[in-house]
Amino acid sequence: MLTPICRHFIARSSQYFALTAIALLVMIPTFSFIPEGEHLGQIRERDFITVHTRNTPTTYYEGRHGPTGFEYELMRQFADSLGVSLNLDARHHAGSVLPAVRDKGDLGAAALPLLPDTPGILYTRPIINMQPLVVYRRGLYGIEAPSDLVGLSLGTLNGAGTSKALRALQREHPELSWRESRELEVAELLAQVENGRLDAAVIFDHQFRINRLFFPDVERGFTLGDPVSMAWALPSGRGLGLLQAANRFLENLQQSGTLDQLVARYFGHDDYLEYVGTRTFLTHLDARLPRFTDDFKQAAETTGFDWKLLAAVGYQESHWDPDAVSPTGVRGLMMLTRPTAKEMNVDNRRDPEQSIDGGARYLRSLMDRLPEEITGDDRLYMALAAYNVGLGHLYDARDIADMRGASPNRWADVREALPLLQQREWHSKTRHGYARGGEPVIYVRNIRRYYEMIEYVERSRQQFFQLEQTPINADSLLMFELVPPLD
Known part of the structure; x- marks a missing residue:
């Protein structure tokens, strides 16, 4: 079943068209x-x-x-x-x-x-080429080859290009049939699979990679036919x-x-989805984040950050657990060290409001201390890296980037230099020495991905009505046209 968060992402097509209409100019000429x-x-x-x-x-x-x-x-x-x-x-x-x-x-x-x-x-x-892909509901087994689609409730989008592969398959398996919709979009089609209205669907591989975050109960199956241009x-x-x-x-x-x-x-970005744990993230997004949303928004108002970015940092640090404690004694939702908590006037690191406020102000202080030559997103990503590895090691990585003929002011170049802090050849030339420089690279990457996921879900909440307001029932199959088996 869909999580409540996912339900925000799905709506009937009539609602969808009402909410997604856009015209940047008033008239569309004939x-x-x-x-x-x-x-x-x-x-x-x-x-x-x-x-x-x-x-x-x-x-x-x-x-x-x-x-x-x-x-x-x-x-x-x-x-x-x-x-x-x-x-x-x-x-x-x-x-x-x-x-x-x-x-x-x-x-x-x-x-x-x-x-x-x-x-x-x-x-x-x-x-680009678009590869048709079979996806199916988690829990269905034995869907490993085209012949396994016979007898399933199968859906696709009319006019999207996936029907060509199905028609070619039907010539080999005349008993194959499926349903096509002219009104649904990919996310709505995947919802039909997740909620059991369909057993499987045929979409394009890149569409599944983009949407799979919201449908953890839909499995990748196998590619079908040749790519479509x-x-x-x-x-x-x-x-x-x-x-x-x-x-x-x-x-x-x-x-x-x-x-x-x-x-x-x-x-x-398909590879990162498994790393971050999609199902766990969505569960925590539903069960934990709402408790702290107001605190993140208040801290964002104070420090000038996007609250969703601060929430992404909090998830990376503790999975939004105010009682989290690391083996080294770092604790709280934003995982502040004792010195950092003291510097930010946080007297109770386990208090989520204090932790979020202190972590946001500390991130702001790191950004403010970076050289003015570092601008835009480069400045943000370096501040995030410093939140993880320390400002001194970040400066060392900038020095290494400079030694290698790269720019110390571009995150892309500093990102390449940070793992070199683990090698004596390089860290021996720096002021602060050895650091586990690969960790801040992963740290920043994860926060960017968490932010994208939170942003995506929040945008979906704004764009679509909740599914439970207009529940999909058996009549939803009327949005499909049946393509019957060949005689």
């Missing part, structure tokens, strides 16, 4: 006849490009610093390359993007599969200028390595 080659010119003349997309973790969503998402980054950079503004219409599901592109233009960017024979649509060059969709019959510009942009992005960097940033 196109009359546009002579060959003039579409791109018209976009430049009106000074914006309309992109039809979906509000999902893999495409576009509102993040900590505003709009973000893998395809949003691509859309924004493409609009910049054209010298125009970006006008988003995110009121879509997988099956409604292409009709909108045909009827209104200008471009569809929504994890679209490249299907060359689609009437009225032109596709760009491939952007993701591409952008444009209306046909309106000239090739926009298509050529998009292809040049995507080619340059690939050749420069920028595309690979974006893929790694948005889809390359």
Whole structure:
């Protein structure tokens, strides 16, 4: 069953569309006849490009610093390359993007599969490959091969590209059937698997990596068929200028390595989920964090940090346990040492309010003591590392980075230098000597991931109604169209 936190993340599609609608400009123009080659010119003349997309973790969503998402980054950079503004219409599901592109233009960017024979649509060059993946409910056994899907209640999204693999499989196993939905999104489909409405589903591998945090009772199964190319969709019959510009942009992005960097940033974090213990984290998010949320918010107001960042530090330190004690005598929710507690005027380290306040002020003091040349997120990550390993060892790592010809002001370079504090060759050259320098690297990485998870859940609470307000019942299967077995 879903945890209460996960329930915040799921809503019926009608609610979903009501809450995710966004238009950065007021009007979405419809196109009359546009002579060959003039579409791109018209976009430049009106000074914006309309992109039809979906509000999902893999495409576009509102993040900590505003709009973000893998395809949003691509859309924004493409609009910049054209010298125009970006006008988003995110009121879509997988099956409604292409009709909108045909009827209104200008471009569809929504994890679209490249299907060359689609009437009225032109596709760009491939952007990334998307591998269909079978996922199933924890507790079901023997789902190891395509033939095991026969007889299961199986679902997928219509128009997403996964149906192609299922239809190919059906030719080998004519008795196979499944259900397709034009209205649900990936998270809602996974919820159907978790709550028992479906036994299994077919989505894309990168979509599962992004969403699996919220569905600990959904298991990864096996890949199905060949990868599908993701591409952008444009209306046909309106000239090739926009298509050529998009292809040049995507080619340059690939050749420069920028595309690979974006893929790694948005889809390359699957490995950390097992490390942090997804199920434990979600349990504590439900059972422990609410008790301390007001204290984190008060400390954030005092120190200028995001309260969710302070909460992430608290989870890394103690799993939000105010009675936690380390073998070295560090204790409390923020695991303060005696000297640090004294410096921060904390007289009871086991008092969660005092511990959170003292830990937040100590983190602020570390940031304030860093050289002014360290800016932005680099400054935050180095302060977090110093919270773990001490400011002296952080300065030593900066010195090592400098010795190696790297920048002592960039976290990426200091992160590489910190583990060298464990090697005599390097720590013998520093002021403070040996340190377990690998630990602060993991420490900062974990806090960043915990923060992302808390941020993601909090954003989901704001975007969606609670599932229990509109419980999903057996009628929810009416949102699917049955694809019957072959005769």
